[in-house]
Each structure stands twice: as structure tokens, then as C-alpha cells.
Amino acid sequence: xxIIQRDKAAPFITADGSxxxxxxxxxxxxxxxxxxAEATIQPGQATQEHYHPKAEEIYYILKGRGRMKLESDMxxxxxxxAIAIPPGQKHKIWNTGDIPLVxxxxxxxxxxxxxxxxxx
Numbered sequence: 001x002x003i004i005q006r007d008k009a010a011p012f013i014t015a016d017g018s019x020x021x022x023x024x025x026x027x028x029x030x031x032x033x034x035x036x037a038e039a040t041i042q043p044g045q046a047t048q049e050h051y052h053p054k055a056e057e058i059y060y061i062l063k064g065r066g067r068m069k070l071e072s073d074m075x076x077x078x079x080x081x082a083i084a085i086p087p088g089q090k091h092k093i094w095n096t097g098d099i100p101l102v103x104x105x106x107x108x109x110x111x112x113x114x115x116x117x118x119x120x
Contacts, residue, residue, distance in 0.1 A: 002029035006038060014039075015116040016047040016092075025110045035110035041066070041101040046094035049119040055107040057085040059093065064101030067094045090119050 009021040025035035069092045095101035
């Protein structure tokens with residue numbers, strides 16, 4: 001049984017500029033076809049617009065407020081919102097609040113820097 005404690009997962013900066021903690025993926029568990037990470041975006045900050053040719057992604061907002069862009073669609077997001085991001089769809093998220101925006105990112109297949117194409 002693989003149980004990864006959040007505080008023991010070292011944070012790193014992804015290709016889009018967000019700070020993430022990879023909680024489960026093939027790099028640290030028996031999981032092979034997806035990954036789960038916690039991302040943090042500081043107040044006034046944003047990810048860089050990007051897309052993933054192979055991976056589909058789900059964002060699930062835990063705390064904070066933000067603005068999500070998916071292709072030309074822009075919406076306000078907050079705690080409890082789940083956002084579907086199909087492969088190949090350009091996306092970006094801004095922290096519009098005054099506390100860190102914290103979200104879970106699920107990718108299938110697993111997140112890889114090489115599957116992240118920057119638009120900005």
C-alpha cells in the first residue's frame with residue numbers, strides 16, 4: 001500500500017511556473033497511468049498559458065479564488081470547483097484572491113515536463 005504524506009512530498013516548479021507537490025505517480029508509487037499533485041499559486045500570480053498534447057487534466061480547487069482560462073472561455077473558480085481540461089486545450093489559471101490558491105491536479109497519463117507546451 002502506497003501512502004504519501006503531503007508534507008513529505010518535496011515541492012518543485014513545473015514548466016508552467018506553478019509550485020507543485022507530486023503526491024502520487026509512477027515516480028513514487030505503484031501508480032502507472034495517472035498522477036496526483038497539489039499546486040499552489042500565490043496571490044497576484046498565475047501559471048503560464050500552456051497545453052498538454054497527451055495528458056488530460058483535472059483541477060480541483062481546495063482553497064482560494066481564481067480565474068480559469070480554457071481556450072477562449074474564462075470563468076471565476078473557487079473551493080469545490082472541478083475543472084476538466086482535455087488534451088491539447090490551452091489553459092491558464094490566475095490567483096485573484098489574497099490567500100494562496102491551492103488545487104489538486106490529476107493528469108492521465110502522468111504529468112511530464114516534456115508533455116507541457118508553453119504558449120506564452
